[in-house]
Amino acid sequence: MTVDFATMLLAILPELGLVVLIVVVLGLDLLWRDKRVCRLGWLTATGCLFLAVLSLVFAFPPAEPLLIWGGMLRFDVVGFVFRILFLLGAALTALFSLGQDDLQEHGEYYGLMLVSTLGMSLMASATDLIMLYLAIETTSIPLYVLAGFRFRDDKSVEAGIKYLLFGAMTSAVMLYGFSWLYGLSGTTQIAELAEQIERHNVPLPLLAASLVLVLVGFGFKISAVPFHFWSPDVYEGAPTPIAGYLSTASKAAGFAVLMRVLLSGFWEATLLWMDLTAGLAIISMTIGNLLALAQTNIKRLLAYSSIAQAGYILVGVAAGTSFGMSSAVYYLMAYLLTNLAAFGVASVVGKRVGSDELSAYAGLSRRAPAMALILLISMLSLGGIPPFAGFVGKVLVFAAAVEAGRWWLALIGVINSMIALYYYLVVLKKAYLLRSEDEQQPLQLIAGWRVALLVCVAGMLALGVVIAPWFDWAGRVGWALTIY
């Protein structure tokens, strides 16, 4: 199957565009050494949206997946849908970063964010272990820097270092797993792994060992228990918009890779990884939710909640079916918008009130009813309450579990979502019931925040009410993941 050069070039046009955008942002940062530098955030956001449109027009995936660039990448709907998600996430994060002087005045802040977006985009389409590893590192290294971006703030530095150490460690283990896979199969092509493993009659224990090693790396990316220890500290210390980005886009990229590698690479060990991911799902949901109950800081609470959310998504993955993958993808779309909105509110309140403690939310519904309503919508969507996106996501992943005959997994999931509802409602209680002294002062919102929050709310409603078109996309992704 030969693909002509022009097609291959068009297929990575959005990635090339990202490189151009990075150069432009860094260049303008050098030229604009004055107040104009604050426009870089808008430039990044519009640039990302433009690239999303570009990929819709030029890099629209063909009906049959194509291997391009010598089998390094796969030109398919998986990469396409996830790329749109990452670009959306980056655009919203750029908007939330506006008005934070120590972030928006630095061109390299946006530059690093875009580099990591580029890495994620490549992660979602990589089909070669080496390419995959490079993509993962391209994503991670800028994120280490971004987490520690406020280098005068001890907590931020601690976050950066902690993230770096955990990241380096797990990625080394994962790379070791990749080397096992190469040793067992003699190929780095993910699509050929399963076939080669079958031909060489690789014993299951060896395959299982490499599976576990690889899962360490992916588990870190999606912050599933027991690879989650970094996330509360990193989210708490990192600049809030970056914490939001880490918890959404970066996690989605991890899931894209996880699903692709499990389905195509470990086809031989399907039953095993179904059980392993089900186990990860159960402990991630349970531990994430139980620890979230005790949090008093919104960012730590969201961190534990996002560990639990990774668990729900794993429920869909653990089904091991095409429908399961589609449900996980739908959940990821819903989760991306919802969690970005939640972190967006946290970022706005943190900036204006000057605290990330839950007590800072007292009186929010009186001083800023619209903000309180957005908080309400995002918490309910995280909790899985209609008419918001999270409800559909939850129904779909639990449905996938029931379809695969794992109704007990769905049962554990719904019991967990009840526990989770408690702490989401506690946040709302703070915002709506408690009073504070400064509740008469309105909360100043800058234009960028308004736009970003509106986009999130519209997205949560759209995914929660107009379900069919988005599910159609998720369904195609699920299908493309399962055919090889």
Next chain:
Amino acid sequence: MQFPWLSLLIFTPLIAGLIILALPAERRDWIRGLAVIAAALDLLVSLLVYFRYDVAVGDYQFVERVPWVPQLGISYYVGVDGFSLPLVLLGTVVIFCGVLISWRIEDRPREFFAFLMFLGASVLGVFCSLDLFQLFFFFELAVFPKYLMIILWGYPKTREYGGMKLTLYLFAGSVIALVGALAIYFGSGLRTFDMLALEKAGFPFWFQQFWFPFVFLGFAVLGGIFPFYSWAPDGHVAAPTAVSMLLAGVEMKVGAFSALRVGIMLLPEGARYWATWILALATVNVVYGAFLAMTQTDFKYVIGFSSVSHMGLVLIGFATLSSHGLLGAGMQMFSHGIMTAMFFAVVGMVYDRTHIREISKLGGLFHVMPWAGVGFIIAGLVSMGMPGFSGFVAEFPIFMGAWQTLPLVAVIAVIGILVTAGYILLVVRRVFFGMLPEFGEHVPDVNILDKIAIGVLGFLMVVLGWFPSLLSTIVQSGVDRILVLLGGG
């Protein structure tokens, strides 16, 4: 295609709620005005639907269907039959009265009326749903209005506890039912959430036996079934008046209705297998609930526990799986909804004016607020099952059905009715008659809006007592349909 009456019914409060949220908070008159107009419009539409429903034809009428997620067989699918139609009417009546009663809410009326409208849309949506996914969608839509209304406008001492307990209990029940519903969806092999198609799926016996408890009990938590009833008194008491009315009057019926619609109607063999157990639990509800109500010293808790007791009768009616029992259950749902809305409305009026709920500190209020007194007495007579009121025509068939199925249940449940008569008469005597306490002379009478609400609710209870056929013919047509599903009955 005919006019989409049911969509009008469901979306009027939803859209009114959204518009109210967008209004400036200072325009209180606009906010209340819009809420009452939406509620009145809904009431009129539901009356129109009620009287245009053709009993001779039966089955589901006013059906609308639009594909929603065709890939999964989900559609927006509404329709009413003889069983759900009275509940729709109940919902609109109670929402209307609830808006009137809440007229003088001072704190953030915009959010209050918007959430009340969302709650209304949720219950009406459930009653009209013919699609299982849609049913859950509307069912869970009620979660946040319930919680926020209880904790924001409820009784300060217990609202945080009561609100959280109620919300989590009901959410837990409904999500467990959701797992059962998903099993039904996949087990049928039809790949559709259309409940009319799922009714004919013919599930194997073991399947029905296994999944029935999940679905039935999950929903019946909201119906207040023993031993998962304790959210009800705590939640109802903590809630503001209008929300207590809606919760006890309508939401509990949402639970019972969903348990019937999804549990019994989709898994009839499972229902037959588990019927005796449900009868036993429901009988405990009736008797234990009544005794608990008897021992309360708080005016509102008496009513809270009486709901648990009366919902037990509904569940007994369901579990008989007989024509009489189901007819009675259908009528009891309507009658109890109106009755308990009246109870909570009067309790709220008394508390708003005296700020006392201790029964022992109240007395003689009939002299200062006669309308409230009359309303409470009518509801009390309904509650006792006095002939001439709607309670009698509802409870009598339930006991007939229970007698035919398991006479022991009827015998034990009668004790509950006797105790009910006891506590109702005690409360009436202590609160409305006897000596008026010193503060009593300064207690103002209820206002005109309260009188309208009392009038509407009281009128319905008396009219149904004398002309039960207004309700029973419609309910019977719904029951006949259920009996077919149960295998000829």
